[in-house]
Amino acid sequence: METDFSGSDPSTHPSFFYHLGDVVYYDGELANYFPEFYEPYINYPAPIFAIPGNHDGDVDPQTMESSLEGFVRNFCSQVPGHTPEAQDATRTTMTQPNVYWTLLRPLVTFIGLYSNCPEGG
Numbered sequence: 001m002e003t004d005f006s007g008s009d010p011s012t013h014p015s016f017f018y019h020l021g022d023v024v025y026y027d028g029e030l031a032n033y034f035p036e037f038y039e040p041y042i043n044y045p046a047p048i049f050a051i052p053g054n055h056d057g058d059v060d061p062q063t064m065e066s067s068l069e070g071f072v073r074n075f076c077s078q079v080p081g082h083t084p085e086a087q088d089a090t091r092t093t094m095t096q097p098n099v100y101w102t103l104l105r106p107l108v109t110f111i112g113l114y115s116n117c118p119e120g121g
Helices: 030-038 069-075
Strands: 017-019 048-050 101-104 109-112
Touching: 030 069, 048 069, 048 109
Parallel strands: 017 048
Antiparallel strands: 101 109
């Protein structure tokens, strides 16, 4: 994905990456955001929009975190910022309006839809 930015013509570079869920396996804990999200994308220069997957909302009861806490903290900020879980990564938080959203562009509409975690699973 990083090589998509190697050309000298910026008009050929991606505008963003759309992450289709399960940002953090297995239980969406804040402690796993650096090794499972920030570190793998540390050199990706464009914004990353995301929707949470079932693993992002299925939090391990031992952590005492609420469902989607890590996702909301890192993707649904009021203003871009730097969370402790980002550690030394320069990527800031995203300002998506919620765990579900719509991005309108002149020729396309992107819909970010969180389908929740299955019950009893």
